[in-house]
Amino acid sequence: MRLSPAITELMRALRTLPGVGPKSAQRMAFQILERQRDAGLQLAQALSEAIERVGHCSVCRTLTESEICELCANEGRRQAGLLCIVETPADVLAIEQTGQYQGCYFVLMGHLSPLDGIGPEDIGLDKLAERLANESVAEIILATNPTIEGEATAHYIAELARQHSIQTSRIAHGVPVGGELEYVDQATLGHAFSGRKRIDFDAF
C-alpha cells in the first residue's frame, strides 16, 4: 500500500534530519498529523525563519541573525585578548557551558580537508589573518577537534599565529574526568602520558 503523497513526502523530508531513520520519521509524521498540527506549523515557520534570518557573524563566523554575535559584541571579552579557534558553533556552546573561558572565538565552520577541496579560505583563515594583523590578540587557543583534520588545521593556524608573533596554545587532550583508564582509547591514553604534568608539591 502507498501512503498519500503528502505524508510520504513529509516522512522523506523528516529523514534528512540527523539521527532520524524511516521508523522515527513515520512516528514523527503520524504524531504531527494526528495530534500536533499546531506544533507542526510552528516547526515549519521556525525552519523558514531561521533559514532566512540566520547568517554568519561578521567577526567570528558563528551562526547568528545579528551582524555581530553576542559574544563578539561583548566589550569585556574583547579586552581579554584571548581568541579561541573552534570548528563549529556547537563547540562554542560546549565551551561556554564550562563557564571557564571569558575570551572571544573564531569559528572555522569546518576544518582543512585538501582531499575534499577545503582549503584555508573556505574555513575563513584569510579573515583570521586579517584579524591577527589588526587586532591586539594576546593568545590564541586552538580548540579544533583531536582528529587528523583538526590537528592539521590547528597546526596550520599555529603557523599563522607565529608569523604574527602571537602566543599560541592547544587545549589539553587526555583521560576524560571521571573516565576509567581501562576504557580509554590508546591514542587518548598516549596523549595523557605525553602531556603529563609535574606535580607541584608547593601547591598541596
Next chain:
Amino acid sequence: MRLSPAITELMRALRTLPGVGPKSAQRMAFQILERQRDAGLQLAQALSEAIERVGHCSVCRTLTESEICELCANEGRRQAGLLCIVETPADVLAIEQTGQYQGCYFVLMGHLSPLDGIGPEDIGLDKLAERLANESVAEIILATNPTIEGEATAHYIAELARQHSIQTSRIAHGVPVGGELEYVDQATLGHAFSGRKRIDFDAF
C-alpha cells in the same frame, strides 16, 4: 550565552518531535543551518503541505489527502467483507506490511478512555455502527492494542458487532515469533497459555 532567537526557537520547535531531546534538537538545528538549508526549507514546506492537505478518509478515518483512501477505494478489498479495527494509521501500515490481510480497515484514531473524556463518538463508533448497518460485513477483526484501553475498546466493539449479528474475532496474543520464553512478560505468557491451540495431527 544566549543563541540568537531564531536558532533558539528552531531548537524549541524541533523538541516537539517525538524522541527529540535538547541535545538532538541542537544537532539538528546546527546541521540544517550549517549545511542543509535546502533540505530544511523542503521540510518546512512538506510540513505545511501535509498539515494543510491531509485529513481523514470519509470511510475508514485513516489519514489521507483524498476523500477516500487507497485501501477503501479498492474494490477487491471491499468485496472481501472483512473489516479490521485498529487504533492508528501506523497499525494499518504494520498490518499491510505482513501481506497477510486483504480486507478493509476502520481506524479509531485512539481508544475509549472515559477518564480522559474519550467516548464512543470520539473514536468514530457512531460511524462504525452506521457502516455495520448498511454494509455487508462478514467478519470484524479486532486489532486494537493489547492494553487495558485497547481491550475495553475491543470489548465495546464486539458488543456492537453482536447487535448487528456480525462474526467477530480478536487477533491472537502470545509469545512473539523468535522470542524466548524467558524474556516474555507474564501477561503475554498468560495469553499464550490461555490462547493455546490444539495441535491438529492430521495437518502434519
